[in-house]
Amino acid sequence: MRFDARxxxxxxxxxxxxxxxxxxxxxxxxxxxxxxTQDLLIALRALGQDCPEITLWRWNGxxxxxxxxxxxxxxxxxxxxxxxxxxxxxxxMPTRRNSLKKISALLRPSRKTDNTTGQDARLLRxxxxxxxxxxxxxxxxxxxxxxxxxxxxxxxxxxPELFSPKExxxxxxxLQREAEGAMLLITMSQSVRDDLxxxxxxxxxxxxxxxxxxxxxxxxxAIDPNAVVSKYHLPExxxxxxxxxxxxxxxxxxxxxxxxxxxxxIRPNVVCSGSLVEPRTNQHxxxxxxxxxxxxxxxxxIILGLAPRTDVFAxxxxxxxxxxxxxxEGFGLSAAEAISLxxxxxxxxxxxxxxxxxxxxxxxxxxxxxxxxxxxxILWKTVAPGPDLLLEAQARAALPTRQKDFARAFVKLARxxxxxxxxxKSAR
Numbered sequence: 001m002r003f004d005a006r007x008x009x010x011x012x013x014x015x016x017x018x019x020x021x022x023x024x025x026x027x028x029x030x031x032x033x034x035x036x037t038q039d040l041l042i043a044l045r046a047l048g049q050d051c052p053e054i055t056l057w058r059w060n061g062x063x064x065x066x067x068x069x070x071x072x073x074x075x076x077x078x079x080x081x082x083x084x085x086x087x088x089x090x091x092x093m094p095t096r097r098n099s100l101k102k103i104s105a106l107l108r109p110s111r112k113t114d115n116t117t118g119q120d121a122r123l124l125r126x127x128x129x130x131x132x133x134x135x136x137x138x139x140x141x142x143x144x145x146x147x148x149x150x151x152x153x154x155x156x157x158x159x160p161e162l163f164s165p166k167e168x169x170x171x172x173x174x175l176q177r178e179a180e181g182a183m184l185l186i187t188m189s190q191s192v193r194d195d196l197x198x199x200x201x202x203x204x205x206x207x208x209x210x211x212x213x214x215x216x217x218x219x220x221x222a223i224d225p226n227a228v229v230s231k232y233h234l235p236e237x238x239x240x241x242x243x244x245x246x247x248x249x250x251x252x253x254x255x256x257x258x259x260x261x262x263x264x265x266i267r268p269n270v271v272c273s274g275s276l277v278e279p280r281t282n283q284h285x286x287x288x289x290x291x292x293x294x295x296x297x298x299x300x301x302i303i304l305g306l307a308p309r310t311d312v313f314a315x316x317x318x319x320x321x322x323x324x325x326x327x328x329e330g331f332g333l334s335a336a337e338a339i340s341l342x343x344x345x346x347x348x349x350x351x352x353x354x355x356x357x358x359x360x361x362x363x364x365x366x367x368x369x370x371x372x373x374x375x376x377x378i379l380w381k382t383v384a385p386g387p388d389l390l391l392e393a394q395a396r397a398a399l400p401t402r403q404k405d406f407a408r409a410f411v412k413l414a415r416x417x418x419x420x421x422x423x424x425k426s427a428r
Contacts, residue, residue: 018414019053021124021132021145022074026059026082027066031275032333033135034069035309036188040133041073042215043407046400052411055129078127131183131417133410138174146183146421148413151175153330154195159248162280172199179203183417188212188331191351208413211355213406214336216313216399225318225386228311232304237385238269239346239376240319242312242334243326245276247284250325250348255288256369257376259295268380269300270323271315273307313341317387320379321346327366329353335361340402342388342395346375360391 022041025033044051056074058067059082071077124132125144133148134140156163156171163171179185179200185207187193197204229236243249254270261268278284292298307315316322316337321344324334329352338345339358347353349363362379364371 017050017052018130018411018418019055019128020414021055021057021078021127021129021134022070023057023132023134023137024070025135026062035333036212038069038073039212039215040407040410041070043213043403044410045073046403047407047411050411051407052414055127078123080123131414131421133186133414136174136178138170140178140181143181146417147178147181148184148186148417149178149182150186150188151178151192151196152188153192153328154199155248155328155330157195157199158328162247176200179206182206183420184208184413186210186413189352189355191355192330208416210409210413211406212331212336213399213402214333214340215403216337216340216395218396220310220313220317220341221392221396223310223314225314228314229318231311232271232302234271234302235269236318237380238271238302238319239321239323239379240315241270241272241323241325242274242307242316243272243324244274245272245285245288246278247281248326248328249274250327250366251288252291253325253366253369253372254323255291255295255297255301257373258297258300260369260373261377262295262297262300264377266377266380267300268376269302271302271304271319273304273312273315276303276305313337316341316343317392318385320344320383320385321362324348324353325364325366325372326350332356340395340399342392344379344383344388344391346372346379360388 022037024037027034041054044054053076054074056067056070056077058071058077058079060079061082064071067077121141122144123142129145131146131148133150135150135152154175156168160168175196179196180203183206185196185203187196187207187209188211190209193207193209196207241251241254243251245251251272258268258270276285292301322334322338324332324345324347326332326348327350329335329348329350332347332350332353335345335347335353335356335358339356339360343360345358345361347361347363348366350366353361354363362375364375366372
């Protein structure tokens with residue numbers, strides 16, 4: 001019997017790339033959410049022909065500037081309300097690989113509805129999506145395509161004192177609803193996976209761990225860190241703490257360590273960047289500033305506020321090390337960035353940070369300022385400022401493979417969600 005190539009192609013059609021929607025928070029709501037999404041999309045693009053079709057959900061009210069970092073990585077964009085029980089008809093804008101056929105299919109007129117379970121609940125399906133990668137949304141209405149929901153952490157359960165009873169109940173309800181509606185739940189660390197399984201054991205079979213890989217643009221290495229140091233009028237030698245000024249980020253333990261070292265005549269510098277707004281209490285920053293004055297640390301503890309990412313990476317390269325004293329992390333973005341960049345770390349001994357397994361990391365108890373002071377003294381006396389050329393070379397060589405492995409693992413999860421959804425429908 002002669003082999004018929006055409007018949008073989010019909011019985012075994014090539015596996016097409018999945019069409020994946022990306023539904024993420026507005027940058028103004030959580031900047032780290034946009035950063036982690038950008039890291040994922042860059043990794044996916046590194047797959048070349050194996051990259052899935054990327055559709056970005058653009059929430060109404062966002063400016064072109066808000067969308068700029070992610071839009072350039074998308075094949076198409078769908079406009080929608082953010083988030084609301086009822087969404088308006090979507091508009092699709094081609095960006096990269098769209099064919100006219102795809103565009104016309106996505107622009108087909110649909111009937112308007114005032115029913116919250118109508119058009120709004122079919123937007124993913126009507127846009128031709130195979131699945132959606134999404135952050136948790138309180139008022140999600142569209143479950144028409146299988147969802148992969150990224151759960152960053154359960155901070156409100158680990159640090160309940162930072163949340164009101166109403167906020168804790170609201171977060172619990174949102175997480176429970178998302179767990180019920182999602183096909184898969186993604187966490188960035190095993191520690192969050194364990195927290196989530198404890199919170200909703202009936203959905204623990206849906207949880208998958210996907211360790212993130214931070215992207216470092218190659219252009220970062222062409223920037224002279226000294227130019228950024230001069231820009232902000234900084235000392236040459238400093239520890240760099242790029243955390244937002246939220247209470248659990250634990251800047252206080254750093255001030256306590258600096259106070260102890262000053263009493264011994266050792267005065268290291270610490271440079272901080274990140275948002276100064278703590279949405280849960282308006283007293284936190286004021287209390288820190290008061291201690292800066294009372295303990296005579298204003299010349300050593302330097303606060304920059306929000307800084308451009310290019311400056312953040314330059315400051316990481318110049319610093320003695322990247323410092324993260326946090327009392328809680330679901331993953332630890334600054335640690336992941338330091339690893340991809342090739343920089344030494346001085347971080348809390350949290351499970352999520354240890355999971356990143358950096359060979360260039362030193363750990364300390366975030367509740368023990370004496371331990372932190374001892375580690376800072378050692379590094380202050382023994383480590384030179386500026387880029388560590390060996391660590392950077394190793395990190396740069398490893399990053400492309402790490403990103404492709406990360407992207408392939410994500411695509412595998414997307415295909416799993418699609419297959420689970422198909423099996424669920426066929427069993428009905």
